[in-house]
Amino acid sequence: MTDTSLTTAMTEMEMIMLILGMMIVTFGVRYFPFALAAKENLWGKYQQVVEIALSFVPVAVLTAIIVPTVLIRDGQTVSVTLDNFHLWSSLMAFAIAYKTGHMLLTVVSGLTTFGLLNLVF
Amino acid sequence: MKRSDLFLFGVRDTLPLVLAAIPFGILFGALCQAFGLPLALCLAMSVFVFAGSSQFVAANLLGIGTPWMIVIGATFIVNLRHMMYSANLMKHVRHYSQIRRAMMAFGLTDETFATVLNRLNRYQDDPFSGSYYFGSYAFMYLNWIFCSWLGFILGSQLDDPLAWGLDVAMVVAFIGIVTPLLVNHLMWLSAVLAGATAILCHSLPFQLGILVSAVVAIVIPTIIALRTNSSQTNDPTNSLESES
Numbered sequence: 001m002t003d004t005s006l007t008t009a010m011t012e013m014e015m016i017m018l019i020l021g022m023m024i025v026t027f028g029v030r031y032f033p034f035a036l037a038a039k040e041n042l043w044g045k046y047q048q049v050v051e052i053a054l055s056f057v058p059v060a061v062l063t064a065i066i067v068p069t070v071l072i073r074d075g076q077t078v079s080v081t082l083d084n085f086h087l088w089s090s091l092m093a094f095a096i097a098y099k100t101g102h103m104l105l106t107v108v109s110g111l112t113t114f115g116l117l118n119l120v121f
Numbered sequence: 122m123k124r125s126d127l128f129l130f131g132v133r134d135t136l137p138l139v140l141a142a143i144p145f146g147i148l149f150g151a152l153c154q155a156f157g158l159p160l161a162l163c164l165a166m167s168v169f170v171f172a173g174s175s176q177f178v179a180a181n182l183l184g185i186g187t188p189w190m191i192v193i194g195a196t197f198i199v200n201l202r203h204m205m206y207s208a209n210l211m212k213h214v215r216h217y218s219q220i221r222r223a224m225m226a227f228g229l230t231d232e233t234f235a236t237v238l239n240r241l242n243r244y245q246d247d248p249f250s251g252s253y254y255f256g257s258y259a260f261m262y263l264n265w266i267f268c269s270w271l272g273f274i275l276g277s278q279l280d281d282p283l284a285w286g287l288d289v290a291m292v293v294a295f296i297g298i299v300t301p302l303l304v305n306h307l308m309w310l311s312a313v314l315a316g317a318t319a320i321l322c323h324s325l326p327f328q329l330g331i332l333v334s335a336v337v338a339i340v341i342p343t344i345i346a347l348r349t350n351s352s353q354t355n356d357p358t359n360s361l362e363s364e365s
Contacts, residue, residue, distance in 0.1 A: 014189050015162050021193035022179065023169045026200045031226035033207040037215045048350075053343045056311045057205040059302050060338035062231070062295045064331045065174055065199070067316035068323050069292055078320060086289050093293045097300035103235070104137035106300070110293030111141070114286065 066090070083121070089114040124252040131256025134240065138232035139264050141294035142173065144287040146265050149177055150272020151282035156184030160273050167269040171262060172230065174291060175199040178328050195328045201335070206234040213241075213249035221251070228258035235298045307342040314338040 010018075043050040070086045071078045080087065093110030096102070146167075153163035158180065166176045175196045182192050206229050214222050236257045241249060276282060303309050315338035322330035 010183075010189065015159075015165075018179075018189040018192060019162070019165045019169055021189070022166065022175070022196045025193060025197040026170050026172050026175065026203070027223075027227055029197070029200050030203045030207050030229040031223055033204060033211045034214055034222040034226045035219065037211040037222065049343065049347065051208075052346050053339050054205040054208050056308070056339045056342050057202045057335070058231075059299055059308050059311045060315045060335045061199070061202040061331065062299045063312045063315035064319040064334035064338065066292050066295050066299070068319045068330070069288060071320060072323055076324075086286065086292065089289055090292055090296060093296045094300060097297050101301050103239075103297045104140075106297035107137045107141045107290075107293050110296065111144075111290060114289045114293075118286070 085114055085117040085121075088117060122250075124250075127250045127252040128256035128259075130240075131236070131250075131253040131258075132260045134253075135232060135236045135257040135260050137297070138236065138294055139260055141290045141297075142232065142261065142264055143268050144290035145173055145177075145294070146268025147272035147275065148282055148285070148287035148290070149173065149180060150269040150274070151276035151279055151287075152177070152180045152184070152272075153269075154273045154276030155279070155282050156180060158183060160270075163269055163273050164266065167266045170196070171228065171265060172196070172200050172203075173265065174231075174295075177288070177291065182328070195331075198328065198332045198335070202231075203229055203234075206231075210234070210237065210249075217251065225251070225254060225258075228255075228262055230258075230261055231298055232261050232294070233257040239301075307346055310345070311338045311342045314341055 041047050070090045071080070071084075073079050073084055073086060089110045092113040093106050096109045097106040100106070149167075150163055153160075163180075166179065170176060178195055178199050179192050182195060183189075187195075207226060210229075214225060217225070233254065237249075237254055240247070240253065272282075279285065299312065303312060315334045318334035318337045319330055322333045324330075325333065
């Protein structure tokens with residue numbers, strides 16, 4: 001372990017607690033509905049509300065991760081500029097995903113755009 | 122169809138997302154190295170947690186000296202979406218034992234969910250296959266652990282791994298997952314709300330911006346869907362379920 005790091009403040013015990021905690025919350029979230037999979041109406045009278053709300057979760061969370069990652073490159077300001085290669089690669093990937101719905105084409109077009117932009121500029 | 126064939130189809134269909142996970146895994150490993158985290162901690166996350174975007178968030182938080190309990194909280198927030206994936210697939214796993222369900226749940230990443238759901242949607246008459254699921258999951262898992270390790274080793278060669286912009290791989294994979302889900306106005310509304318709120322709340326500490334944006338982007342479309350539901354005869358939840 002290097003002594004220059006910011007995390008040396010963490011003891012070995014704290015690291016174990018961290019991994020355990022991350023594992024428990026992640027596995028718990030993934031396993032909970034599977035564990036109760038035999039039940040028809042898992043959420044009782046709130047079944048319909050929960051089902052509708054859950055249907056928005058992936059779009060809501062993934063978009064909330066994507067948009068700041070793409071638009072805020074310096075950690076502070078929104079940059080819609082020509083040299084924001086993340087933005088142009090993302091727009092290319094989105095256009096391909098929207099037109100084709102093809103995962104491989106989406107990933108390859110996004111990464112290729114990024115690679116080419118970096119190569120050329 | 123034979124089980125081994127289904128397993129291999131699972132591997133094959135996950136390839137595009139594995140491709141995107143390679144640079145992302147390398148970035149995660151390199152970040153851990155750059156922030157001075159021990160290799161054991163880096164690998165333990167990939168082996169025991171196995172959730173890319175939350176590991177990425179965790180590495181960034183640890184890098185600025187965030188207390189471990191807050192990192193666990195952020196992990197929970199970032200991974201909460203997996204409950205929806207699990208809830209979505211639960212009707213297919215009813216006949217499996219709890220141990221098998223637990224094993225499946227451990228590997229329920231964005232990538233495996235997207236791959237499995239895609240197959241279920243494409244071949245409506247084909248039943249859910251555990252072998253296919255495990256094929257997708259095993260490929261993602263082994264690749265993820267290997268790339269985290271590789272990134273950590275390569276990390277010592279790079280000064281600033283973030284400057285390489287490898288996080289573009291995560292973004293592109295997530296775009297590939299989100300875009301096909303934008304099947305109606307409410308999904309679009311949810312995406313727009315999430316993006317706008319995430320920008321506005323960006324300066325909040327401990328990734329709380331993701332939580333706030335997610336709540337806004339879930340609650341508002343849900344309220345609108347319920348209102349439309351009670352005022353009209355046609356049921357928007359049906360269209361949400363059948364199309365998504």
